[in-house]
Amino acid sequence: MRAIRVPNGDSCSMKRILVTLVAMIAPIAMAEAHAEPLSSALAKAYHNNPTLNAARAGVRASAYDIDIARSAMHPKITWRSGIGYNSSAATNRGTFGIVLDQTLFDGLQTTNNVEVNKARQRAAEENTRNTEQNILFEATEAYMDVVLTRRIVVLRKQDLDFLKELTRSEIARHQAGERTRTNIAQAEARRAAAQAELSLAHAEAKRAQATYRQVIGDEPGNLTGGKVPVKMLPANIDKALAIAAKQHPALLAKRHLAEGAMFNVAVSEGKLLPTVKGAIGIGRGERVSAIDAMAFDGSAMEQKAGNELKVPIYQGGKAAAEVRRSKEDLGKSNFTVDVQHAEVQSKAASAWAQYQGALATASANRAAVKAAKMAKDGMMAEQAIGQRTLLNVLEAQADVVKAQVKLATAERETVVGGYRILSAIGRLGAKDLGLVARRADTETR
Numbered sequence: 001m002r003a004i005r006v007p008n009g010d011s012c013s014m015k016r017i018l019v020t021l022v023a024m025i026a027p028i029a030m031a032e033a034h035a036e037p038l039s040s041a042l043a044k045a046y047h048n049n050p051t052l053n054a055a056r057a058g059v060r061a062s063a064y065d066i067d068i069a070r071s072a073m074h075p076k077i078t079w080r081s082g083i084g085y086n087s088s089a090a091t092n093r094g095t096f097g098i099v100l101d102q103t104l105f106d107g108l109q110t111t112n113n114v115e116v117n118k119a120r121q122r123a124a125e126e127n128t129r130n131t132e133q134n135i136l137f138e139a140t141e142a143y144m145d146v147v148l149t150r151r152i153v154v155l156r157k158q159d160l161d162f163l164k165e166l167t168r169s170e171i172a173r174h175q176a177g178e179r180t181r182t183n184i185a186q187a188e189a190r191r192a193a194a195q196a197e198l199s200l201a202h203a204e205a206k207r208a209q210a211t212y213r214q215v216i217g218d219e220p221g222n223l224t225g226g227k228v229p230v231k232m233l234p235a236n237i238d239k240a241l242a243i244a245a246k247q248h249p250a251l252l253a254k255r256h257l258a259e260g261a262m263f264n265v266a267v268s269e270g271k272l273l274p275t276v277k278g279a280i281g282i283g284r285g286e287r288v289s290a291i292d293a294m295a296f297d298g299s300a301m302e303q304k305a306g307n308e309l310k311v312p313i314y315q316g317g318k319a320a321a322e323v324r325r326s327k328e329d330l331g332k333s334n335f336t337v338d339v340q341h342a343e344v345q346s347k348a349a350s351a352w353a354q355y356q357g358a359l360a361t362a363s364a365n366r367a368a369v370k371a372a373k374m375a376k377d378g379m380m381a382e383q384a385i386g387q388r389t390l391l392n393v394l395e396a397q398a399d400v401v402k403a404q405v406k407l408a409t410a411e412r413e414t415v416v417g418g419y420r421i422l423s424a425i426g427r428l429g430a431k432d433l434g435l436v437a438r439r440a441d442t443e444t445r
Contacts, residue, residue: 038143038226041216043435045139048217052135055128062124065117072110075102080283097283104307107273112266119260126253133249133428135215140419142212146220148412149205152405156198159401163191163394170390183390190394228418232427237352240425244348245341248426254340258333261326268326271319274311280304344424351424355417362414365407372400 046052081096103110167187212220234240245251282303312319376396382388422428 035222035224036220037224038140039433039435041143041212041218041220041223042136042139042433043430044218045135045216046132046430046435049135049139049215050217052128052132055131059121059124059128062117062121066114066121069110069113069117072106072113073103075100077101097281099279099281099283101277101279104276104278106275107270109267109270112263112270115263116260116267119256119263123253123256123260126249126256129249129426129429130253132430133423133426136428136430136433137419137423138215140226141416142208142215143220143223144226144412144416145208146205146212147223147225148408149201149208150223151408153198153201153205155401155404155408156194156201159397160191160194160198162397163187163194166390166393166397167191186390186394190398226415226419228415229422229433230418232432233418233421234425237349240348240352240421241345243427244344244425248344248424249429251337251340251344251426254333254337258330258337261330261333265323265326265330268319268323271315271322272312274309276310277308279306279308348421348424351417351420355414355421358410358413358417362407362410365403365410368403369400369407372396372403376400 077098077100079096079098167184170183170187173183209220212218234243282301284301376393376399379388379393379396383390383393419428422432
């Protein structure tokens, strides 16, 4: 096959065309490369949101309450020293010693108190998971709000451009004697209204961007839009309710607090039981230990050991009242679990209904947009042959824009509705969404 030769002039023209095409395509390609999906924005919110980071810090702090509770049964070593003057003997006398004190039995108060703090720690972790899901849902709403408001700005801009062109056309026809001044006034009035709607749309877009920065912690760039997480959604409302009752973190937190309240009853009851303490020490002088048997009162070095048994007989009713109060707190915690269970079920059912309503609304609005566009095209064709007025065309255009805005809103509600279900059933955590692995700074002991 014979090669086709291109003249030099044509070659230069082709080069210029190629350079122009590259210049036009490059910004589009760069924009697509830097486009941020919803998952990326959620990952930023997971790492950057200050409310969530504060909750994580609270979990880490609560872990030390377990160590503090355990310390009650750990040995305590104390160095004691002092100097005093005896006026009757006219002598100075120094005292010093080192003593190891150990609680041998405290009515299981320490054991049960450790369990109380472990339960509270687990509750704190679940509350943090609940905060995490709330923040991620807020981030989803913020992301989709930016997408929606930007889309409405585009629709309003297209409407304004259409009305500007229509106004220019009416002015030209009026100058040609084909239109009246009334037609121009109608077009200009609708164009002014469209300009006002565009200004409001820009204001809403700025508000949405400010919320995005607050929740996600970054500037909204080129957002690609979100999709409904269909694969993660339960098959029906019954499964949604069952999942929510089993794993929603807010409900699990209340259950752990009720468990802690049960151990707290045992702590209060332990105050009615005997306590045993022991001590070993070496020293010289007077009253080096709090236990009477461990008083060093000689002038020479002494080594001593002793035990102390305390049996409560009457405590003025304080311990018994604490037991009764802790049992009432346990009953209150159990009722709180029931209240939280009902709230979780209600939110799951509401989220499911909202999602189904959003799906139906989006489907109806798609049909409405299609019908409105067909009606507008027909109105313009009939107006061109004098069967319709300009006002009919303007009203048809307004119907198209109205339907498009409603469709954009319904599609936003569909995506948000899917994530609302995940939040309501307890499946909107970072691990559930596959955003990140378990954070090292949330590990507890």
